[in-house]
Amino acid sequence: MNNLRKLAVAVALSAAAMVALPANAETRIALVVKTLGNGFFDAAAKGAEEAAAELEHVSIIYTGPTSATAEGQIEIINALIAQNVDAIAISANDPDALVPVLQKAMDRGIAVISWDSGVAPEGRQLHLNPSDTALIGETIIKLAADFLPDGGDVAILSASSTAANQNSWIAAAEDILPSKYPNINLVATVYGDDDSVKSTDEAKGLIASYPDLKAIIAPTTVGVVAAAQVVTDMGLIGQINVTGLALPSEFKQFIDNGASQAVALWNPIDLGYSAVYLANALAEGAVAEPGATLSIGKVGEITLDDNNSAAMAAPFQFDASNIEEFAKIY
Numbered sequence: 605m606n607n608l609r610k611l612a613v614a615v616a617l618s619a620a621a622m623v624a625l626p627a628n629a630e631t632r633i634a635l636v637v638k639t640l641g642n643g644f645f646d647a648a649a650k651g652a653e654e655a656a657a658e659l660e661h662v663s664i665i666y667t668g669p670t671s672a673t674a675e676g677q678i679e680i681i682n683a684l685i686a687q688n689v690d691a692i693a694i695s696a697n698d699p700d701a702l703v704p705v706l707q708k709a710m711d712r713g714i715a716v717i718s719w720d721s722g723v724a725p726e727g728r729q730l731h732l733n734p735s736d737t738a739l740i741g742e743t744i745i746k747l748a749a750d751f752l753p754d755g756g757d758v759a760i761l762s763a764s765s766t767a768a769n770q771n772s773w774i775a776a777a778e779d780i781l782p783s784k785y786p787n788i789n790l791v792a793t794v795y796g797d798d799d800s801v802k803s804t805d806e807a808k809g810l811i812a813s814y815p816d817l818k819a820i821i822a823p824t825t826v827g828v829v830a831a832a833q834v835v836t837d838m839g840l841i842g843q844i845n846v847t848g849l850a851l852p853s854e855f856k857q858f859i860d861n862g863a864s865q866a867v868a869l870w871n872p873i874d875l876g877y878s879a880v881y882l883a884n885a886l887a888e889g890a891v892a893e894p895g896a897t898l899s900i901g902k903v904g905e906i907t908l909d910d911n912n913s914a915a916m917a918a919p920f921q922f923d924a925s926n927i928e929e930f931a932k933i934y
């Protein structure tokens with residue numbers, strides 16, 4: 605608790621001498637991510653710390669499993685319940701498998717939100733999407749199509765097969781393919797589990813199975829780096845364009861060497877920052893209900909839809925003209 609708050613509590617206490625000091629006046633918010641060691645989540649954690657510094661009474665517990673599994677996250681959430689944290693803000697590895705343990709957390713009075721990769725509505729109070737799902741789906745296809753005027757075979761290298769965020773973006777991309785990009789032929793979708801080694805193997809598998817492959821779309825910051833490294837190492841630059849969602853600081857080298865023409869992403873720092881504002885608001889008693897407008901600090905505000913979810917800004921595109929500038933930020 606900062607000095608100003610201490611003073612405020614002291615004044616309130618002397619005014620109403622019977623009020624007991626809360627056992628823990630600090631609001632502890634756990635930022636639970638799909639996996640540790642992922643630069644995207646490290647950037648989100650940086651934003652979470654910025655929000656905590658602004659809010660002053662908040663502290664962040666940044667945690668996640670070593671591989672992107674629901675089991676690993678369930679174990680972590682049970683430990684957080686035992687620690688009696690005030691809020692859990694999770695990017696989930698599975699929308700359904702986490703529902704029972706998150707319901708247990710809510711039953712104990714812990715505020716629960718999902719962000720980035722969602723949990724089914726019954727397992728959280730609200731969900732924060734980085735951007736509109738249909739727009740992300742269209743963006744990842746357009747990134748490939750823009751550089752394939754004559755069309756051709758493309759494949760998707762995703763994260764884990766149970767990640768709600770990637771699955772919803774891929775579904776949205778598949779929805780618009782036939783009408784908007786009829787000459788783009790999506791030949792396969794494979795899963796690298798946001799693990800570099802598995803993503804590398806899956807990218808190699810795609811290249812071996814589809815000799816006419818013209819683009820690999822990886823809507824994951826881990827997969828896109830692995831695929832671009834494979835294309836580079838196999839001498840396929842110019843033949844296969846790697847695209848998708850990439851963290852500029854990790855991906856700049858593959859725009860520079862030509863393995864990729866362009867990629868996209870949103871600001872992961874703002875995403876983590878906003879998640880903490882929302883988790884804190886709920887921990888302080890704000891009600892998440894359709895139509896509710898909640899502050900996300902300097903980023904603005906969100907209004908919840910009928911599923912108690914909301915979306916932030918449109919993705920940015922990064923290419924040779926701007927990736928250097930963004931690589932310095934995230």
Ligand code: RAM
Nearest residue numbers: 644763823824825826849
């Ligand atoms: C990976 C994770 C994350 C996703 C980004 C784009 O870091 O799968 O959930 O939002 O990629």
